Amino acid sequence: MNGDARMEENRFLTLLRSFQAGIDLTQNPAAEEPGIAALAYLGDSVYELWVRLGLVTGRTRTAGVSLHRGAVQKVCAESQAATLRRLEPELTETERDLVRRARNAKVGVVPRNGQPVQYRLATAFEALIGYLFWHGELERLVQILFYTEKDDTRAEDNS
Numbered sequence: 300m301n302g303d304a305r306m307e308e309n310r311f312l313t314l315l316r317s318f319q320a321g322i323d324l325t326q327n328p329a330a331e332e333p334g335i336a337a338l339a340y341l342g343d344s345v346y347e348l349w350v351r352l353g354l355v356t357g358r359t360r361t362a363g364v365s366l367h368r369g370a371v372q373k374v375c376a377e378s379q380a381a382t383l384r385r386l387e388p389e390l391t392e393t394e395r396d397l398v399r400r401a402r403n404a405k406v407g408v409v410p411r412n413g414q415p416v417q418y419r420l421a422t423a424f425e426a427l428i429g430y431l432f433w434h435g436e437l438e439r440l441v442q443i444l445f446y447t448e449k450d451d452t453r454a455e456d457n458s
Contacts, residue, residue: 379421385447397423398427406422431443
């Protein structure tokens with residue numbers, strides 16, 4: 300990882316830590332882990348923030364594409380499903396178990412233009428991101444987010 304990426308990783312970790320400070324779960328031992336749908340909801344917002352920050356700071360390629368379109372392209376179910384497929388070999392056993400449970404969970408209605416398999420994989424990806432955030436595993440979360448971009452860049456270069 301180059302110096303710019305390391306600095307950006309540290310900035311994002313600082314941002315996530317400041318969010319967590321407002322909801323310090325270690326001070327509330329009664330706080331139970333939310334269900335899969337809630338983890339996916341949380342993960343969706345964390346991932347979208349990551350993608351938007353990347354677009355605004357120029358971390359990802361947006362050549363000729365508006366910021367909104369660039370974000371929609373990255374956070375759509377199809378893109379998230381493909382990201383999870385590439386990421387699965389890198390996951391720990393605990394993360395794989397969570398992804399499996401999230402993939403099989405009944406969490407909502409598939410959008411009309413979506414495919415059920417992609418929607419379930421996207422939900423699993425979002426649940427993984429939400430799980431890592433909820434449990435304060437921020438270094439692992441950022442590691443996964445950077446991995447998804449590194450892999451994205453390889454996919455773009457090979458096309």
